[in-house]
Amino acid sequence: MSSDAPALIESTTIDPASGGGSLPPPGPSLNDDLRRRLRRTEWRGHLRAYLLIAPLLIFVLVSFVLPLSTLVYKSFHDPVVPTGLPLTYKALREWGGPRDEVPTEPVYAALANDMKAAKRDGRAAEIASRLNIEASGLRTTFMRAVRRIDSVESGPWKPYFAGVDPAWESPTTWATVRNLADTNHGLFFLSALDLRKSSQGDVVRQPAEQRIYVEVFIRTIGISALVALLCMAFGFAIAYLLAHAGDRTANLLMILVLLPFWTSLLVRTTAWIVLLQKEGVINSMLLGIGAISQPLPMMYNKFGVAVAMTHILLPFAILPMYSVMRQIPPSFVRAARSLGASPTTAFLRVYLPQCAPGVAAGVLLVFIIALGYYITPALVGGAGDQMISYFIADNLTRALNWGLASAMGVLVLAAVLLLYWAYDKLVGVTNMRLG
Amino acid sequence: MNMNLPLVAVILGASLLPVVGAQAQGSITVTAWGGAYSRVQTETIYRPFSEKTGIKVTPEDYNGGLAEIGAQVQTGNVKWDVVNVEVFDAVKGCEEGLFERIDLKSMPAGSDGTPADRDFTAGAMSPCGVISETYSNVMAYDAARLKDNGPKKLEDFFDVKRFPGKRALRKVPGVALEWALMADGVAPADVYKVLSTAAGQARAFKKLDTIKADLVWWTAGAQPAQLLASGEVVMTSVYNGRIYDANLQGKRNFAIVWDGQVQVAEGWVILKNGKNTKAALEFVKYATSTQPLAEQAKRLPYAPPRASALAKVDGPTKQWLPNLPRPGRAVVTDAEFWNENGDDLNKRFAAWLAK
Numbered sequence: 157m158s159s160d161a162p163a164l165i166e167s168t169t170i171d172p173a174s175g176g177g178s179l180p181p182p183g184p185s186l187n188d189d190l191r192r193r194l195r196r197t198e199w200r201g202h203l204r205a206y207l208l209i210a211p212l213l214i215f216v217l218v219s220f221v222l223p224l225s226t227l228v229y230k231s232f233h234d235p236v237v238p239t240g241l242p243l244t245y246k247a248l249r250e251w252g253g254p255r256d257e258v259p260t261e262p263v264y265a266a267l268a269n270d271m272k273a274a275k276r277d278g279r280a281a282e283i284a285s286r287l288n289i290e291a292s293g294l295r296t297t298f299m300r301a302v303r304r305i306d307s308v309e310s311g312p313w314k315p316y317f318a319g320v321d322p323a324w325e326s327p328t329t330w331a332t333v334r335n336l337a338d339t340n341h342g343l344f345f346l347s348a349l350d351l352r353k354s355s356q357g358d359v360v361r362q363p364a365e366q367r368i369y370v371e372v373f374i375r376t377i378g379i380s381a382l383v384a385l386l387c388m389a390f391g392f393a394i395a396y397l398l399a400h401a402g403d404r405t406a407n408l409l410m411i412l413v414l415l416p417f418w419t420s421l422l423v424r425t426t427a428w429i430v431l432l433q434k435e436g437v438i439n440s441m442l443l444g445i446g447a448i449s450q451p452l453p454m455m456y457n458k459f460g461v462a463v464a465m466t467h468i469l470l471p472f473a474i475l476p477m478y479s480v481m482r483q484i485p486p487s488f489v490r491a492a493r494s495l496g497a498s499p500t501t502a503f504l505r506v507y508l509p510q511c512a513p514g515v516a517a518g519v520l521l522v523f524i525i526a527l528g529y530y531i532t533p534a535l536v537g538g539a540g541d542q543m544i545s546y547f548i549a550d551n552l553t554r555a556l557n558w559g560l561a562s563a564m565g566v567l568v569l570a571a572v573l574l575l576y577w578a579y580d581k582l583v584g585v586t587n588m589r590l591g
Numbered sequence: 592m593n594m595n596l597p598l599v600a601v602i603l604g605a606s607l608l609p610v611v612g613a614q615a616q617g618s619i620t621v622t623a624w625g626g627a628y629s630r631v632q633t634e635t636i637y638r639p640f641s642e643k644t645g646i647k648v649t650p651e652d653y654n655g656g657l658a659e660i661g662a663q664v665q666t667g668n669v670k671w672d673v674v675n676v677e678v679f680d681a682v683k684g685c686e687e688g689l690f691e692r693i694d695l696k697s698m699p700a701g702s703d704g705t706p707a708d709r710d711f712t713a714g715a716m717s718p719c720g721v722i723s724e725t726y727s728n729v730m731a732y733d734a735a736r737l738k739d740n741g742p743k744k745l746e747d748f749f750d751v752k753r754f755p756g757k758r759a760l761r762k763v764p765g766v767a768l769e770w771a772l773m774a775d776g777v778a779p780a781d782v783y784k785v786l787s788t789a790a791g792q793a794r795a796f797k798k799l800d801t802i803k804a805d806l807v808w809w810t811a812g813a814q815p816a817q818l819l820a821s822g823e824v825v826m827t828s829v830y831n832g833r834i835y836d837a838n839l840q841g842k843r844n845f846a847i848v849w850d851g852q853v854q855v856a857e858g859w860v861i862l863k864n865g866k867n868t869k870a871a872l873e874f875v876k877y878a879t880s881t882q883p884l885a886e887q888a889k890r891l892p893y894a895p896p897r898a899s900a901l902a903k904v905d906g907p908t909k910q911w912l913p914n915l916p917r918p919g920r921a922v923v924t925d926a927e928f929w930n931e932n933g934d935d936l937n938k939r940f941a942a943w944l945a946k
Contacts, residue, residue, distance in 0.1 A: 278688040281687035281688065285687070288934050288935070292935040292938070293935060295931070295934055295935075296931045296932075299686065299931075365796075365939060365942060365943070366938065366942050367942065368941065368945045368946075371945065371946070433823055434757075434821070434822055434823050435822045435823070456757075456807055539762075539808055539944040539945070540946065542945065547945070553658050553659065554656060554937070555937065555938070555941070556657075556658050556661055556662065
């Protein structure tokens with residue numbers, strides 16, 4: 157932007173001169189012209205600035221804003237079934253019967269036509285899989301009807317459907333179909349919270365054996381909080397040491413903090429596997445000196461996850477604390493001491509409050525990064541220690557339920573934003589120092 | 592200061608340039624199970640195929656399932672041309688329109704002249720796939736550690752009192768549920784009938800609950816042998832060929848318990864809308880012809896699907912083939928059952944695991 161300033165001044169200083177030396181009253185045309193030229197120059201300056209940052213802007217748009225909006229969009233936009241069975245939904249609306257009744261023949265006929273079309277376009281299995289997400293077994297029910305649909309020329313269709321699978325005569329089946337009538341809905345958010353829409357259209361809890369995510373959300377927050385607290389405790393001590401040791405020692409310590417920080421996450425996690433496994437370094441050592449008679453279970457459980465994550469995230473806590481501590485003049489504590497404060501009082505009432513922005517920044521940073529942790533729990537945790545990102549990935553890559561994965565992602569995003577807002581209210585974002 | 596507009600334009604243009612990743616002609620990506628399996632296939636199938644046809648083969652690894660395949664086909668970004676899938680995934684993927692159809696009759700005749708459709712004793716995998724081999728999910732342990740006190744029958748896998756320590760299973764409901772039911776007293780012939788009912792599913796999960804705290808889950812086929820070797824687990828489910836290979840290549844003394852084995856056929860499918868479907872079909876034809884099948888079976892004890900290939904298998908692998916008559920229970924995986932119930936059981940399994 158600095159390159160624009162001279163041009164701007166130039167144009168504004170020259171213009172009056174060109175209007176003549178005797179300074180006639182500036183007419184409206186001259187004013188307009190001046191304003192237009194000024195605007196054009198400003199605009200050109202802005203364009204140049206934008207062109208300069210265009211690569212970055214495009215990168216951010218393509219790699220961040222676009223995926224993020226797609227994610228949010230996918231969490232409620234779900235057109236597979238409504239667009240796959242358009243006639244059925246039209247017939248259902250025209251029929252308009254109560255939810256505990258089975259629809260009439262025209263609805264079945266419409267479904268048959270939709271099925272034939274879907275089979276021709278190769279979309280039948282996709283619709284069946286989407287229905288199955290709402291109600292177990294519906295995939296089978298749907299595909300059974302699809303497989304033999306071409307062998308029947310015309311109705312009545314109700315007996316045909318009842319013949320291939322009795323579930324077609326159940327109001328529950330139709331209630332599920334009706335629950336999916338809208339292309340935009342909140343069903344994915346319901347399942348992300350272990351809820352579902354019942355056949356009566358009310359929101360109810362999932363059956364006990366299908367509830368996962370509420371527990372996983374709580375677990376994710378629990379592990380993240382534990383790791384953030386551990387990082388705060390260890391990080392504070394290390395940062396204090398770094399800030400108050402002599403230059404040589406501090407440099408050496410800094411390298412010891414930064415070296416693992418620059419090492420790949422995967423390498424550090426794998427190193428922990430080597431250390432923690434049943435016949436790993438720690439267990440062999442403890443067995444060797446006779447401290448234990450049975451190897452300790454330190455992997456595939458919460459202990460392993462907490463240890464590995466704390467180690468990996470520690471630099472994120474140390475660096476902001478260190479940068480804040482280094483700026484606290486040592487004379488403050490000395491002044492407190494000379495005025496009669498005990499070492500504890502001086503530390504608690506003078507030193508600690510000044511560290512607060514760094515401590516808060518470090519803890520918040522660790523907590524937010526920990527919320528999205530995936531690889532470390534997957535490698536050193538047991539099946540019961542997986543965090544929310546594992547289930548997002550699982551829904552994306554294995555279950556292929558992108559809507560649910562998106563809804564879970566949106567919930568995590570909302571949690572982080574909420575946290576950020578709370579932090580801003582409590583400490584103030586401008587006070588946060590990240591190093 | 593004058594801004595260098597051409598430079599800006601170049602930077603802008605470069606940022607917009609799409610990533611160009613066009614594949615060379617006459618080259619295919621073949622995705623299979625990694626580890627010993629892919630090593631043997633590279634030597635016995637990929638390399639001779641490339642020498643014969645000039646088509647380059649790029650091997651990729653995956654851990655099974657239709658998710659990655661589905662994502663590629665549905666987003667129109669097909670990177671894998673040929674994939675080795677398990678029989679239930681072949682059936683389901685074919686139904687979902689993920690694979691090209693392949694006529695078994697169009698496969699080459701056996702080396703003795705038997706037409707393909709009769710030479711393939713294992714039959715067709717689905718309208719879309721050609722079987723490459725049948726493997727078996729077996730229980731294995733390290734005989735160097737347990738000596739003669741190793742497990743003898745499937746029930747021992749669930750007996751944490753007599754055999755303390757962790758045990759590993761593949762992180763899918765398949766095999767785990769079949770084993771749970773058989774160890775709970777269900778006859779092999781009734782396993783899928785029982786598993787079709789809600790009560791049967793509850794029974795299987797309840798049985799798994801009894802050892803849940805002692806279970807470790809693997810995903811890649813190479814992991815079970817590593818878990819045994821590091822002593823992390825006392826026994827594990829494993830693809831039978833990996834044990835043979837670990838004993839041969841890794842000088843291990845792993846032992847197989849054949850009781851309760853679950854046999855699964857697997858084979859090649861061609862992804863729909865791929866760029867190299869013609870070369871891919873050439874590959875499938877070659878990979879499932881008599882000679883490569885026999886060569887592969889001589890290196891890894893998986894049962895070849897052709898009678899003509901089985902007749903050529905001799906040497907040490909022969910007694911390790913899964914489909915020999917043996918004492919002990921055996922189940923052949925029910926592709927139709929898994930096609931119909933796979934989604935629901937996967938969901939329930941995931942919820943059960945997370946608790």
